[in-house]
Amino acid sequence: xxxxxxxxxxxxxxxxxxxxxxxxxxxxxxxxxxxxxxxxxxxxxxxxxxxxxxxxxxxxxxxxxxxxxxxxxxxxxxxxxxxxxxxxxxxxxxxxxxxxxxxxxxxxxxxxxxxxxxxxxxxxxxxxxxxxxxxxxxxxxxxxxxxxxxxxxxxxxxxxxxxxxxxxxxxxxxxxxxxxxxxxxxxxxxxxxxxxxxxxxxxxxxxxxxxxxxxxxxxxxxxxxxxxxxxxxxxxxxxxx
Amino acid sequence: xxxxxxxxxxxxxxxxxxxxxxxxxxxxxxxxxxxxxxxxxxxxxxxxxxxxxxxxxxxxxxxxxxxxxxxxxxxxxxxxxxxxxxxxxxxxxxxxxxxxxxxxxxxxxxxxxxxxxxxxxxxxxxxxxxxxxxxxxxxxxxxxxxxxxxxxxxxxxxxxxxxxxxxxxxxxxxxxxxxxxxxxxxxxxxxxxxxxxxxxxxxxxxxxxxxxxxxxxxxxxxxxxxxxxxxxxxxxxxxxxxxxxxxxxxxxxxxxxxxxxxxxxxxxxxxxxxxxxxxxxxxxxxxxxxxxxxxxxxxxxxxxxxxxxxxxxxxxxxxxxxxxxxxxxx
Numbered sequence: 001x002x003x004x005x006x007x008x009x010x011x012x013x014x015x016x017x018x019x020x021x022x023x024x025x026x027x028x029x030x031x032x033x034x035x036x037x038x039x040x041x042x043x044x045x046x047x048x049x050x051x052x053x054x055x056x057x058x059x060x061x062x063x064x065x066x067x068x069x070x071x072x073x074x075x076x077x078x079x080x081x082x083x084x085x086x087x088x089x090x091x092x093x094x095x096x097x098x099x100x101x102x103x104x105x106x107x108x109x110x111x112x113x114x115x116x117x118x119x120x121x122x123x124x125x126x127x128x129x130x131x132x133x134x135x136x137x138x139x140x141x142x143x144x145x146x147x148x149x150x151x152x153x154x155x156x157x158x159x160x161x162x163x164x165x166x167x168x169x170x171x172x173x174x175x176x177x178x179x180x181x182x183x184x185x186x187x188x189x190x191x192x193x194x195x196x197x198x199x200x201x202x203x204x205x206x207x208x209x210x211x212x213x214x215x216x217x218x219x220x221x222x223x224x225x226x227x228x229x230x231x232x233x234x235x236x237x238x239x240x241x
Numbered sequence: 242x243x244x245x246x247x248x249x250x251x252x253x254x255x256x257x258x259x260x261x262x263x264x265x266x267x268x269x270x271x272x273x274x275x276x277x278x279x280x281x282x283x284x285x286x287x288x289x290x291x292x293x294x295x296x297x298x299x300x301x302x303x304x305x306x307x308x309x310x311x312x313x314x315x316x317x318x319x320x321x322x323x324x325x326x327x328x329x330x331x332x333x334x335x336x337x338x339x340x341x342x343x344x345x346x347x348x349x350x351x352x353x354x355x356x357x358x359x360x361x362x363x364x365x366x367x368x369x370x371x372x373x374x375x376x377x378x379x380x381x382x383x384x385x386x387x388x389x390x391x392x393x394x395x396x397x398x399x400x401x402x403x404x405x406x407x408x409x410x411x412x413x414x415x416x417x418x419x420x421x422x423x424x425x426x427x428x429x430x431x432x433x434x435x436x437x438x439x440x441x442x443x444x445x446x447x448x449x450x451x452x453x454x455x456x457x458x459x460x461x462x463x464x465x466x467x468x469x470x471x472x473x474x475x476x477x478x479x480x481x482x483x484x485x486x487x488x489x490x491x492x493x494x495x496x497x498x499x500x501x502x503x504x505x506x507x508x509x510x511x512x513x514x515x516x517x518x519x520x521x522x523x524x525x526x527x528x529x530x531x532x533x534x535x536x537x538x539x540x541x542x543x544x545x546x547x548x549x550x551x552x553x554x555x556x557x558x559x560x561x562x563x564x565x566x567x568x569x570x571x
Binding site (some may be wrong): 041072082084088090092094103104 | 313319446447449453454457458459460461500504561
């Protein structure tokens with residue numbers, strides 16, 4: 001089966017307020033989607049809906065052929081990992097324990113290995129609240145990566161590069177390209193899209209303005225309409241105002 | 242990424258710390274049972290000393306466990322069992338019974354009912370007004386408001402109360418173990434609550450990282466929240482009906498247990514066990530002091546737990562501030 005995620009007449013609401021008009025969408029195995037749009041257009045709300053948080057649209061979202069409303073939270077979690085936009089830690093806890101608390105079954109050595117991947121190995125015994133913003137964001141990457149198994153089919157990422165310096169950005173983009181599972185990531189930097197994505201979902205004006213392969217959506221007239229400013233794309237594919 | 246290897250990662254030293262705590266707790270209980278020659282008179286031992294010491298241990302353990310569960314539920318390291326209004330509800334119900342002149346055993350039952358009614362109300366609020374991705378501190382704020390309301394009612398009842406009943410009521414409201422433990426309610430309750438809490442350990446750990454993160458790793462957040470509220474509520478209700486409002490145990494003990502455990506690789510199950518053991522030991526020691534300090538007069542144990550706990554926690558917080566001036570988590 002090639003279809004991984006299917007949305008049928010999915011509409012996104014926050015409270016009673018409609019954010020995105022009903023739309024159809026299909027994500028296949030091996031695809032990497034970038035979700036684009038202005039601030040507040042509903043990118044995070046869309047990811048939360050895909051996480052099955054909003055009970056009103058669980059029956060419009062199919063994961064591996066079954067609606068979320070018929071899958072248990074555990075069954076969904078086995079197929080799907082998530083990198084949140086924000087992670088606050090009110091408790092005193094070490095970095096290694098934070099990773100462990102979301103994956104209690106893995107070994108301490110495996111936790112360290114994953115922390116190493118994201119440059120956090122020397123911080124394994126540091127307190128989470130003492131990490132810098134970028135380190136804390138990479139901790140959320142590690143908390144997702146440690147849960148990845150052969151059963152994992154989809155990764156959702158909410159502005160996963162927002163606090164990263166340019167070196168880490170390029171490294172993480174490469175990391176995403178190497179993943180076997182499909183992924184859906186919201187991003188703000190339009191120039192990151194070509195670096196990891198195969199497809200783009202473009203949100204604007206309360207609806208899905210365009211969706212499809214990168215070359216079809218990342219055109220200056222489409223992007224200009226979505227963001228309300230004149231955007232240009234040069235021959236190398238760089239987007240600028 | 243390869244499939245992670247499943248393995249037991251409890252470090253050996255974590256086990257050592259757990260067993261040491263069990264041993265120390267046993268020693269303290271034995272010491273409290275045998276001090277000042279209570280064992281010489283079987284009647285005093287069986288009818289007064291044993292119930293009181295076990296009740297002290299049970300109440301301390303229940304409050305510490307309830308504090309831990311509520312801190313996880315509210316994601317707030319400063320939450321304590323009485324914040325949801327359980328103690329105020331119990332006090333209010335107990336004082337109504339006192340004004341009506343009911344018997345002592347009926348008052349204890351009434352206190353339990355008072356705590357349960359308040360917690361049921363909070364449970365309904367939790368179900369009705371919180372969403373998975375939303376902030377749950379509304380429950381905390383409503384609990385504080387409800388406590389304030391009930392405390393106002395308590396003050397009115399204290400004014401209406403006959404003079405001779407006033408002293409007993411005041412002792413109870415400050416937290417007192419005199420006459421506690423006749424039915425071993427707290428002693429049995431603490432082990433029951435611990436057994437019920439242990440299977441939730443890994444879900445609680447995930448929930449402490451945040452509701453959405455917990456949801457994403459497969460925890461049924463709303464279900465676990467309700468379980469936590471009911472379990473913490475049960476523990477608090479038992480503790481309150483046994484010993485009144487013993488302050489600070491539910492705040493201080495989980496704080497130090499978590500701090501101690503996080504450096505020694507002790508997991509959430511171990512933290513729960515340590516909360517029960519250390520909370521029990523703290524209250525048994527505090528009750529021993531409460532009996533001895535101004536003998537033959539007895540102090541309410543709640544006064545002592547606050548006298549010990551508040552400066553201790555303040556010292557901890559100040560030390561933390563000095564080490565990390567930018568502040569940070571508790």
